[in-house]
Amino acid sequence: MQVQETTRYRSVDEHTLAQNVVATFENLDPTNIATLRQIYTEDVCFEDPAHGIQGLETLVSCFEALYQNLDSCQFKFHKKVASSEDIFLSWTLLFRHKKIRQGEVIRVEGASYLKTRDGKVFYHRDYFDLGAMVYENVPLLGGLIRLIRGRLGQ
Numbered sequence: 757m758q759v760q761e762t763t764r765y766r767s768v769d770e771h772t773l774a775q776n777v778v779a780t781f782e783n784l785d786p787t788n789i790a791t792l793r794q795i796y797t798e799d800v801c802f803e804d805p806a807h808g809i810q811g812l813e814t815l816v817s818c819f820e821a822l823y824q825n826l827d828s829c830q831f832k833f834h835k836k837v838a839s840s841e842d843i844f845l846s847w848t849l850l851f852r853h854k855k856i857r858q859g860e861v862i863r864v865e866g867a868s869y870l871k872t873r874d875g876k877v878f879y880h881r882d883y884f885d886l887g888a889m890v891y892e893n894v895p896l897l898g899g900l901i902r903l904i905r906g907r908l909g910q
Contacts, residue, residue, distance in 0.1 A: 769875055774838040777870065777877065778845065781831045786823040792816055797878040804882035827852035827859055843870040843877070849884070 777795050784791070793812060796802075802809040802818075809815050823829065828851060835846040845868045852859050866884030870877045 770838040770840055770843070770872065773872055773875055773877070774836050774843045774845070777843065778833050778836060781847075782833065784819075784823075784829070784831075786820070786826075789816055789819045789823060792819060795877055796880070797873060797876045800878055800880065802880045805884065805886035825854055827854060828861075841872055843872060844868070845870070 773795070780791050780795050792815060796812050796815065798812045799810075800812050800815055802815050807818065809818055830850045832848045832850070833845055834848070835844070837844040847866055847868065849864045849866060850861055851864075852861055856862060864884050866882055869881045869883070871879035
């Protein structure tokens with residue numbers, strides 16, 4: 757009986773952590789970046805196509821810098837799968853950056869794979885198309901990349 761209760765608790769715990777991660781990113785803005793400390797371990801490893809970050813304080817500092825240049829940033833989560841050690845999230849990011857596409861909204865589809873330990877995330881890997889996020893939205897370079905993509909599709 758003890759084992760079933762432990763298993764049931766662990767299942768709820770992973771679901772709760774996944775919900776906390778989603779809620780944190782849905783509500784993240786320049787005034788509450790410190791809430792990242794509630795979901796990540798001190799030794800967190802965060803990776804995406806543009807960054808490789810080791811450590812919680814470095815991660816918080818990086819997000820503070822990123823959010824300073826954004827006019828808006830919103831995550832919309834679509835799918836969440838959580839197990840005793842892993843969380844998978846699919847999402848859409850809508851953001852406006854002062855220096856990209858004259859501040860127009862940019863939409864990026866992506867997914868996150870997270871590994872958990874003791875009720876927090878110790879590994880976070882984001883998967884998204886960096887070209888769709890940045891390169892395609894830079895004058896001249898964006899046109900060239902769209903031309904190349906179009907030719908690859910023929």
